[in-house]
Amino acid sequence: MSQAGSSTVAVIDPRQGKTLQRITVGGLPHRMVLSPDGSKVYVVLVGSQAVAEVDVRSLAVTRTFLTAPVPERRADGSLIQAHFDQDAFTQTTCFACHNPGGAKPFIVGERPVGIALSSDASRLFISHIRQGRLSEISLKDGAVVRSQDLPPTGAASEAADVARVGSKLVVALRPRQPSTEASAVRWLDAQTWQTLAEAPTGADPAFVLPLEEGALVSNFESNTLSLHTPGAAPRLFTVTPGPLGMLRVGKGQVLSLNYYSNAVSLLNLETGESQSYRLELAGQTFVNPTHAALSPDGRLAYIVSSGTEGHLLVFDLKSSRVLRAIPIDGLSFDVVVVGRK
Secondary structure (H helix, E strand, C coil): CEEHHHCEEEEEECCCCEEEEEEECCCCEEEEEECCCCCEEEEEECCCCEEEEEECCCCEEEEEEECCCCCCECCCCCECHHHHHCCHHHCCCHHHCCCCCCCCCCCCCCCEEEEEECCCCCEEEEEECHHHEEEEEECCCCCEEEEEECCCECCECEEEEEEEECCEEEEEEECCCCCCCCEEEEEEECCCCCEEEEEEECCCEEEEEECCCCEEEEECCCCEEEEECCCCCCEEEECCCCEEEEEEEECCEEEEEEHHHCEEEEEECCCCCEEEEECEECCEECCCEEEEEECCCCCEEEEEECCCCEEEEEEECCCCEEEEEEEECCCECCCCCCCCC
16 A cells, blocks of 8 residues: 555555555655566655555565656756766666655655556556656666657646556546646557547546546546547546546446545446445544555455545445445555465
8 A cells, every 4th residue: 555645655454454564665655556467566656756666575665767867957947966966867766865854855856646557567657747748667677768748738738647458548638736627538559659539528637447448537626437438429427526546346337436525436337327435434434535456356445545544444345335444644545455475
């Protein structure tokens, strides 16, 4: 589980209901993706302009990769002398210098947020909030092999997320926040990055969930999800306000994590019907759900409640209720399920 407030990833045993280990990874760890063989977890470090690779067996950071170059100059053109004095250009994460006891500011760089694996799992695609940058990282040597500032659509210039659907990439573009101006979903060829299609979407698209032929987008500053397919008009679904993360929980079934509502919605993609459920247990309401992961048997969803007093919620999908609340750090964000032998 990524814990943005403490620069760590926590290892949680949901059966024991406790944290087994904390792994320091870097500034503002957010989105995570598990390698297909289950051996590595890749963690986006929003505040350190990097990705951390965590080995599942040893529970240790094995490598970090910069997602964009360390700058020589500030936006006003002045030289960043400290980067030369401290040999910052040889580092693989800005956390090496910009950490709680180090250089200020703590949060630096191009703000990487979205992450997706290539079809052969040899590369990572990373989207950045600043400049709408899309980067491609080789997992062989950790080098950025391609980087491009995506052209904006109207005011939509921030690349808020990226996902891969087959041979295509899907990028959610939003205006600088806060804004009520239009956002967009853009389809790219995964090899050439040529634009294949584009369509408008709701306010502040936060997360792209890849499906077989399309992509479901959560429109955070609204109460809608939008289903995008190249060449077709988006299809809207209504949930409760603040949809952020989404999780596939069965054929045609998606669980929407609704941050502002302290609730989840179970959506049937075929019928368009949704049922919403408050996140409560023993009279306590658990606030600000962000992301979730599915248990190996498909019966439970592990939901991050990211309030100042954070919890990992064990949510039973059949009864649609919280079974257990495990204390975690506040401001936690994402979760993946791993198996250790």
